[in-house]
Amino acid sequence: MQPFTTHTGIVGSLDRANVDTDQIIPKQFLKRIERTGFGQFLFCDWRFQADGSPNPEFELNRPEAKGATILLARRNFGCGSSREHAPWALADYGFRVVIAPTFADIFFNNCLQNGMLPIRLSEDDVAELFRRAAAAAAAGSQYRLHVDLKACTVADDAGFSRSFTVDPFRRQCLLEGLDDIGLSLRHADRIAAWEAAHGLPAVAG
Amino acid sequence: MSAPRTLLDKIWDNHVVYTPPGELPLLYIDRHLVHDVTSPQAFEGLRLAGRKVRRPEATFATPDHNVPTTDRRLPIADPVSKQQIDTLRANCREFGIRLYDLGDADQGIVHVIGPELGITQPGMTIVCGDSHTATHGALGALAFGIGTSEVEHVLATQTLRQAKPKSLEVRVDGRLAPGVTAKDLVLYLIGRLSTEGGTGYVIEYTGPCIRGLGMEQRMTVCNMSIEAGARAGMIAPDAITFDYMRGREFAPKDFDKAVTAWEKLPTDAGAVYDRVEVFQGGDVVPQVTWGTNPAQVTGVDAVVPDPDAFGDPNDRSSAARALDYMGLARGTKIVDIPLDRVFIGSCTNSRIEDLRAAADVVKGYRVAANVHAMVVPGSGRVKRQAEEEGLDRVFREAGFEWREAGCSMCLGMNPDTLSPGQRCASTSNRNFEGRQGKGGRTHLVSPAMAAAAAVTGHFVDIRGWEYK
Numbered sequence: 217m218q219p220f221t222t223h224t225g226i227v228g229s230l231d232r233a234n235v236d237t238d239q240i241i242p243k244q245f246l247k248r249i250e251r252t253g254f255g256q257f258l259f260c261d262w263r264f265q266a267d268g269s270p271n272p273e274f275e276l277n278r279p280e281a282k283g284a285t286i287l288l289a290r291r292n293f294g295c296g297s298s299r300e301h302a303p304w305a306l307a308d309y310g311f312r313v314v315i316a317p318t319f320a321d322i323f324f325n326n327c328l329q330n331g332m333l334p335i336r337l338s339e340d341d342v343a344e345l346f347r348r349a350a351a352a353a354a355a356g357s358q359y360r361l362h363v364d365l366k367a368c369t370v371a372d373d374a375g376f377s378r379s380f381t382v383d384p385f386r387r388q389c390l391l392e393g394l395d396d397i398g399l400s401l402r403h404a405d406r407i408a409a410w411e412a413a414h415g416l417p418a419v420a421g
Numbered sequence: 422m423s424a425p426r427t428l429l430d431k432i433w434d435n436h437v438v439y440t441p442p443g444e445l446p447l448l449y450i451d452r453h454l455v456h457d458v459t460s461p462q463a464f465e466g467l468r469l470a471g472r473k474v475r476r477p478e479a480t481f482a483t484p485d486h487n488v489p490t491t492d493r494r495l496p497i498a499d500p501v502s503k504q505q506i507d508t509l510r511a512n513c514r515e516f517g518i519r520l521y522d523l524g525d526a527d528q529g530i531v532h533v534i535g536p537e538l539g540i541t542q543p544g545m546t547i548v549c550g551d552s553h554t555a556t557h558g559a560l561g562a563l564a565f566g567i568g569t570s571e572v573e574h575v576l577a578t579q580t581l582r583q584a585k586p587k588s589l590e591v592r593v594d595g596r597l598a599p600g601v602t603a604k605d606l607v608l609y610l611i612g613r614l615s616t617e618g619g620t621g622y623v624i625e626y627t628g629p630c631i632r633g634l635g636m637e638q639r640m641t642v643c644n645m646s647i648e649a650g651a652r653a654g655m656i657a658p659d660a661i662t663f664d665y666m667r668g669r670e671f672a673p674k675d676f677d678k679a680v681t682a683w684e685k686l687p688t689d690a691g692a693v694y695d696r697v698e699v700f701q702g703g704d705v706v707p708q709v710t711w712g713t714n715p716a717q718v719t720g721v722d723a724v725v726p727d728p729d730a731f732g733d734p735n736d737r738s739s740a741a742r743a744l745d746y747m748g749l750a751r752g753t754k755i756v757d758i759p760l761d762r763v764f765i766g767s768c769t770n771s772r773i774e775d776l777r778a779a780a781d782v783v784k785g786y787r788v789a790a791n792v793h794a795m796v797v798p799g800s801g802r803v804k805r806q807a808e809e810e811g812l813d814r815v816f817r818e819a820g821f822e823w824r825e826a827g828c829s830m831c832l833g834m835n836p837d838t839l840s841p842g843q844r845c846a847s848t849s850n851r852n853f854e855g856r857q858g859k860g861g862r863t864h865l866v867s868p869a870m871a872a873a874a875a876v877t878g879h880f881v882d883i884r885g886w887e888y889k
């Protein structure tokens with residue numbers, strides 16, 4: 217997994233609540249059998265018009281969101297289907313961080329498995345970030361944030377700074393880009409002992 | 422005496438293998454269900470790392486999402502769908518996993534065949550790369566959806582890294598009125614809990630109203646827990662559960678001994694949940710969703726709400742956006758909403774009791790001229806049973822299409838989709854934008870409500886239906 221330590225990037229504002237994974241990556245693109253190549257289909261139904269051209273109304277198509285790597289959204293982001301294609305699509309498009317007041321559980325876990333950092337901030341803090349991003353856009357510029365996973369802080373250049381929390385184990389995995397499965401297999405003897413204690417036959421080899 | 426524990430506590434404690442210092446616990450997984458869409462990348466990951474499946478015999482696979490529901494003897498027309506199903510076949514062969522393939526008499530939606538074959542059992546931990554895995558909790562199991570990376574983790578280690586979720590008791594007192602079903606109950610609960618009310622929790626449904634539900638109705642309730650944000654929903658096992666389990670293919674050989682163990686699972690008196698919500702079964706009327714998430718729901722006797730009436734700004738903008746997408750005007754009576762399509766199926770409502778309920782409504786009537794209606798049984802078994810009972814004839818004679826088992830128009834990955842602007846009464850679980858087809862408009866309802874809507878061409882209150 218790609219490690220995550222610090223990241224500075226442009227904020228893309230998606231001012232919507234309950235963005236579900238069917239929107240993030242519509243089902244017609246779930247037939248691929250690879251983990252890559254999903255970015256082109258991210259938010260497909262919102263992002264493109266019927267003729268396939270970019271929808272100028274869609275938030276992430278606006279000039280201020282060009283090159284965005286930090287996605288800002290309202291509460292319950294990533295609800296619905298468990299499809300890990302959602303974080304794959306976000307990552308493939310270029311996002312490394314998603315900030316929202318709350319996330320759906322499965323999506324949250326799926327991000328952490330893919331070197332992508334979901335950050336929960338209070339509803340007020342998220343509203344403040346939306347305001348700051350909108351103010352920057354109105355002034356014809358892009359809004360940037362600095363994310364530091366070592367210090368667990370998110371900050372801009374104009375005085376906004378907040379800390380956030382992540383599960384310590386997940387944080388360590390992200391910082392070091394650790395392979396979860398490799399870590400768990402270190403405890404294969406304990407798994408085997410559990411199985412034996414529960415009357416399961418031993419695993420061959 | 423140890424402290425009183427909840428059903429969740431007991432299953433959890435039974436399955437924690439080890440908590441390495443500073444890390445998340447390793448939770449043992451008893452059963453792993455695998456389907457076509459969320460597994461290819463997990464198997465590929467195993468191959469790349471040279472890893473094996475630790476317990477192939479605890480792993481069961483079936484293609485359901487991508488499969489056509491038309492004649493199974495014909496080849497799959499969509500080459501990309503075909504590739505995904507071929508990939509599942511090849512992976513199951515390579516890693517020694519039991520596959521209920523297309524053409525197998527027991528193929529079906531993974532959450533229908535798990536309980537049906539007795540793979541799902543009380544007290545087990547069950548996972549699947551699918552958010553509706555909560556369905557299996559109806560039998561008193563801890564069952565939840567996981568992502569593909571976690572699928573790979575379970576395949577390789579038969580465990581999952583998991584923090585213990587909090588517990589939420591949803592108690593439903595009283596009983597449901599005639600004509601009101603488990604589907605109406607769960608939609609009503611989601612409407613009150615909100616789409617994220619259960620986030621971070623496992624819901625245990627309790628109370629006389631829940632105890633009064635049959636096994637398949639319990640599955641309908643647990644199935645939609647995820648729509649309230651809860652990864653799992655569960656119901657303590659009781660005599661109804663044990664009766665359901667008895668004689669199933671994978672049920673324990675020493676059944677009485679198993680029952681003795683299962684009887685110890687229900688929450689102890691005095692055990693404390695992290696949160697409790699109480700509802701009255703008698704308050705529930707037949708439900709219809711009007712928006713683009715399952716919490717945007719109301720009674721069939723109500724009207725499409727006014728977005729401005731919502732206090733919360735997020736709810737207000739979501740409702741306004743939803744009405745725009747759904748092409749609905751505020752104040753429209755629910756019973757005045759006309760329909761183009763009716764879909765009876767999905768892991769929420771495609772079991773035999775669902776089909777019986779729908780067939781009862783349809784009997785002696787015909788589908789309205791402007792409506793296209795179809796029934797997609799949840800599994801090969803359900804289909805055979807329905808045909809033995811003559812339900813297929815009732816549906817066909819009324820003008821419904823009668824299809825082969827699969828997810829079908831619940832998510833429209835196969836050719837069964839809505840066209841832009843088409844409006845559908847659906848017994849599935851998600852009314853998200855585009856879920857059943859780009860631009861399609863989905864209203865979630867019970868099987869009986871969907872059947873009545875097919876006949877009349879608009880929603881009707883099933884409580885006043887004239888059964889023939």
Ligand code: SF4
Pocket residue numbers: 485486530531532551553767768769827828831832849850
């Ligand atoms: S029927 Fe629908 S919700 Fe259920 S598993 Fe299939 S696609 Fe998912």
